[in-house]
Amino acid sequence: MKVQEIRELIKLVDQSGIEEFVFESAGSKLKMKKSTGTTTYAAAPEAPASAVQLTPAVQPTASIIQEAPAPEAPKAAAEDSNLHKITSPMVGTYYQSPSPDAEAYVKPGSKIKSDSVVCIVEAMKLFNEIEAEVDGEIVEILVKDGQLVEYGQPLFLVKPE
Missing domain, CATH: 2.40.50.100 (RNA polymerase II/Efflux pump adaptor protein, barrel-sandwich hybrid domain)
Known part of the structure; x- marks a missing residue:
């Protein structure tokens, strides 16, 4: 698979609603997975419940979070x-x-x-x-x-x- 084809696949997956994409051809396998753009929080395990400090576990990447425009609704x-x-x-x-x-x-x-x-x-x-x-x-x-x-x-x- 050529680099340009891989770039085009990445672009298509990035712009679509697909979360995960797997492509297999001639014994090679390409797997792409997008970040959901959600931030999850994790608490420190040894801290008491009253002193739990939430810290971001995932920092979303701006280029991956781009939302596709909503399709235009029919008039009537x-x-x-x-x-x-x-x-x-x-x-x-x-x-x-x-x-x-x-x-x-x-x-x-x-x-x-x-x-x-x-x-x-x-x-x-x-x-x-x-x-x-x-x-x-x-x-x-x-x-x-x-x-x-x-x-x-x-x-x-x-x-x-």
């Missing part, structure tokens, strides 16, 4: 119950078009079929076309082009036909 909760969510099948980077100068696969109002490609999610230099899996109309796009997405994160709201 009542409408949301009738809409189908197309979700990301993997952690990666969302792209709305096959190349930077190409038209987006879909826009709000686009009619789609179950086999229509709606976006690309790139993970470890592999570009995965995501299909709608439902016939309908795109109501809302929930992520921005180039945004890191999580496994199961809603990408689109679709009004099914």
Whole structure:
């Protein structure tokens, strides 16, 4: 595994909600574990209960504690119950078009079929076309082009036909 690939994995894990990641390939194993960012406290064992002094046992690292922005909530909760969510099948980077100068696969109002490609999610230099899996109309796009997405994160709201 190349150093650049390891750096990219570290970046993806750091920006995601994944707490622990294990990768095995060709006899080598890579294990990454994030700090939860919580501070735990431990008391000195020989001190009496009235004189217990709490000391931080873990100092969180600022670069690891970065919280991902909360996904934007759909505009109307009542409408949301009738809409189908197309979700990301993997952690990666969302792209709305096959190349930077190409038209987006879909826009709000686009009619789609179950086999229509709606976006690309790139993970470890592999570009995965995501299909709608439902016939309908795109109501809302929930992520921005180039945004890191999580496994199961809603990408689109679709009004099914």
